[in-house]
Amino acid sequence: MMPFEKISSRAVWLPEDNIDTDVIYPARFLLIMDREGLGRYLFHDRRFDAHGNPIPGFPLDAPGAEGAKVLVAGDGFGCGSSREQAVWTLLGHGFRVIIAPGFGDIFAANCLKNGLLPLTVSRELATELGEAAAAGSVFEADLETMQVTVDGREVIRIDLGEKQRQAMLNGWDETDILLREDGDHIDAFEAGHRQRQPWLFHTET
Amino acid sequence: MAGRTLYDKIWNSHVARDYGDGSALIYADRHLLHEVSTPQSFLAIEVKGHAVRRPDANLAVPDHSVPTRDRGSEIADPQARAQTARLAENVARHAIPFIPLSDARQGIVHVMGPEQGFTLPGMTLVCGDSHTSTHGAFGALAFGIGASECGIVMATQCLRQKKSKTMRVRIVGERGGWLSAKDIALALISEIGANGASGHAIEYAGPVVEAMTMAERMTLCNMAIETGARVGMVAPDGTTYAYLENRPMAPKGAMWDLALAHWKTLASDPEADFDRDMEFDVTGLAPYVTWGTSPEDALPITARVPDPAWASDASKRTRQTGALSYMGLEPGTPLIETPIDKVFIGSCTNGRLEDLRAAARVLKGRKVADGVELIIVPGSGLVRAQAEAEKLDRIFLEAGAEWRYAGCSLCVAMNGDRVAPGERCASTSNRNFEGRQGPGGRTHLMSPQMAAAAAVTGRLTDVRDLQELSS
Numbered sequence: 238m239m240p241f242e243k244i245s246s247r248a249v250w251l252p253e254d255n256i257d258t259d260v261i262y263p264a265r266f267l268l269i270m271d272r273e274g275l276g277r278y279l280f281h282d283r284r285f286d287a288h289g290n291p292i293p294g295f296p297l298d299a300p301g302a303e304g305a306k307v308l309v310a311g312d313g314f315g316c317g318s319s320r321e322q323a324v325w326t327l328l329g330h331g332f333r334v335i336i337a338p339g340f341g342d343i344f345a346a347n348c349l350k351n352g353l354l355p356l357t358v359s360r361e362l363a364t365e366l367g368e369a370a371a372a373g374s375v376f377e378a379d380l381e382t383m384q385v386t387v388d389g390r391e392v393i394r395i396d397l398g399e400k401q402r403q404a405m406l407n408g409w410d411e412t413d414i415l416l417r418e419d420g421d422h423i424d425a426f427e428a429g430h431r432q433r434q435p436w437l438f439h440t441e442t
Numbered sequence: 443m444a445g446r447t448l449y450d451k452i453w454n455s456h457v458a459r460d461y462g463d464g465s466a467l468i469y470a471d472r473h474l475l476h477e478v479s480t481p482q483s484f485l486a487i488e489v490k491g492h493a494v495r496r497p498d499a500n501l502a503v504p505d506h507s508v509p510t511r512d513r514g515s516e517i518a519d520p521q522a523r524a525q526t527a528r529l530a531e532n533v534a535r536h537a538i539p540f541i542p543l544s545d546a547r548q549g550i551v552h553v554m555g556p557e558q559g560f561t562l563p564g565m566t567l568v569c570g571d572s573h574t575s576t577h578g579a580f581g582a583l584a585f586g587i588g589a590s591e592c593g594i595v596m597a598t599q600c601l602r603q604k605k606s607k608t609m610r611v612r613i614v615g616e617r618g619g620w621l622s623a624k625d626i627a628l629a630l631i632s633e634i635g636a637n638g639a640s641g642h643a644i645e646y647a648g649p650v651v652e653a654m655t656m657a658e659r660m661t662l663c664n665m666a667i668e669t670g671a672r673v674g675m676v677a678p679d680g681t682t683y684a685y686l687e688n689r690p691m692a693p694k695g696a697m698w699d700l701a702l703a704h705w706k707t708l709a710s711d712p713e714a715d716f717d718r719d720m721e722f723d724v725t726g727l728a729p730y731v732t733w734g735t736s737p738e739d740a741l742p743i744t745a746r747v748p749d750p751a752w753a754s755d756a757s758k759r760t761r762q763t764g765a766l767s768y769m770g771l772e773p774g775t776p777l778i779e780t781p782i783d784k785v786f787i788g789s790c791t792n793g794r795l796e797d798l799r800a801a802a803r804v805l806k807g808r809k810v811a812d813g814v815e816l817i818i819v820p821g822s823g824l825v826r827a828q829a830e831a832e833k834l835d836r837i838f839l840e841a842g843a844e845w846r847y848a849g850c851s852l853c854v855a856m857n858g859d860r861v862a863p864g865e866r867c868a869s870t871s872n873r874n875f876e877g878r879q880g881p882g883g884r885t886h887l888m889s890p891q892m893a894a895a896a897a898v899t900g901r902l903t904d905v906r907d908l909q910e911l912s913s
């Protein structure tokens with residue numbers, strides 16, 4: 238994954254609850270097999286009508302939103318499907334941090350595999366940060382100091398396990414880490430499992 | 443010692459390494475693959491030169507992007523054709539068992555897997571699809587994962603996971619004759635909320651669940667994800683074993699006996715503690731339909747379209763107002779006055795034989811209303827063949843429905859089946875998200891019998907009224 242470097246930018250506020258993965262990345266674009274270049278499909282059907290003309294008023298396209306790396310969202314952001322394209326499209330658009338009162342479980346797991354930082358905060362704080370975003374405040378996020386600041390004031394202490402923090406800082410690939418650090422554990426477990434539940438290892442039809 | 447839940451037992455028996463912080467390396471016994479969520483997974487492992495650790499633990503089938511209209515010719519849409527071909531190439535390169543589109547067993551992953559006996563109690567099963575929770579109906583720990591995780595599982599057979607909290611939902615009461623598992627699932631989601639169970643693994647229990655068929659348990663567990671829970675499960679019992687015995691991939695002979703003895707130890711201990719425990723009474727419940735753009739927006743068919751003015755807080759009000767405007771509905775209108783254009787019966791929620799039988803009971807001797815299109819899509823080729831053996835296809839065709847080949851079809855508009863902008867669809871699928879059935883398409887979720895009733899009258903209908911009219 239892409240290493241997470243300290244970011245500093247404005248933020249976009251999308252206060253709606255339950256923004257699902259179909260809104261983030263409509264299903265028909267799942268036919269695309271690449272993971273690069275998906276940014277243009279982000280929130281596609283909220284931003285473009287059936288003829289591809291821009292629909293005015295969506296926060297992502299508001300003046301001042303260009304270049305924003307932080308998204309402040311409503312509760313349940315990314316609920317629904319397991320499609321990792323929802324993460325790739327957000328990254329493709331330039332987002333590196335999503336702040337919300339709650340996330341879809343699978344979406345949050347997908348974020349961490351790709352260097353997109355999901356931060357869960359209280360509903361009150363989300364609203365406060367959303368208002369700051371709308372007012373043009375500058376958000377900074379740093380995995381060295383584990384801080385998110387708004388206009389220089391600490392608003393969130395990032396809570397991430399040390400393994401995950403290192404992986405994000407260095408852009409490590411999880412498969413590599415597992416094979417390196419846990420390979421022996423996997424071998425040992427599998428051998429015992431085969432003894433204990435042998436029927437799981439006979440899959441011929 | 444405190445008792446252990448079904449979830450604890452399966453979790454504990456799959457810990458390859460405990461990290462000591464509530465997370466563990468969990469061994470995945472099985473991985474189901476489909477064409478949409480895996481192209482990037484194969485790429486990810488291949489650039490690193492990783493092999494697939496246990497090809498035999500995987501099973502692949504195309505379902506999401508395949509056309510359902512005909513099967514003879516090659517896939518017309520170039521992107522869908524390329525994606526389906528890519529799956530075949532990828533699995534061939536890694537010797538992963540594969541069911542091609544031309545195979546009679548082809549179907550939606552979550553219908554085909556149980557049918558083949560690939561899904562078994564007590565196992566861990568993953569798939570790049572959120573409705574993998576379906577397999578929990580067998581007492582398996584089954585959950586959806588992203589494309590990166592699909593690659594990790596192929597290369598390592600393991601995943602780092604945080605243990606979920608547990609939640610038991612005991613379903614009790616007198617279940618009415620017309621009340622389907624789908625109605626119960628929708629009523630439950632409206633009660634728990636679309637994120638109400640996030641971070642939890644749900645165990646469905648209680649007399650109503652114990653009396654359910656496997657098809658009904660699968661419908662229930664399928665929709666666990668719509669409460670935010672990644673996992674929904676039911677303890678295995680005689681119903682489960684009867685379903686599995688003699689399935690092609692289920693253990694046989696002495697191996698079956700060994701497995702069965704283990705499966706019988708899986709039920710939650712009587713003294714087990716759940717982080718949350720709720721009871722849900724289905725007595726007197728009417729059939730449910732959704733009116734909005736989240737599965738939690740569900741109401742009894744006898745209700746009216748809600749008025750956002752009565753919403754409990756401002757953010758709910760905003761969301762409801764947006765949902766009603768997207769759905770083109772007026773607050774206060776009786777739901778049964780809502781006209782529909784299309785009806786979809788199928789998906790991994792309601793595309794099994796029992797679902798088609800339920801629809802056929804309503805459609806028998808009736809006609810689809812003028813101007814309404816009804817498409818019926820079996821969940822697998824085997825469901826299609828069984829339905830034809832029972833002559834259900836005749837009932838459907840005589841009613842004026844389209845009888846399709848197996849696939850995800852209108853559950854996810856990426857295969858040529860689509861609801862047009864502004865069109866309204868009565869659907870047996872699981873998600874009424876904006877654009878889920880096509881940009882601007884409007885979805886009302888319901889059971890197969892309710893969808894069939896809507897097809898016949900051309901509006902949202904209480905199937906119980908239809909029954910009385912005809913008897």
Ligand code: SF4
Pocket residue numbers: 505506550551552571573789790791849850853854871872
């Ligand atoms: S039928 Fe729908 S929910 Fe089920 S696997 Fe296919 S797309 Fe997913």
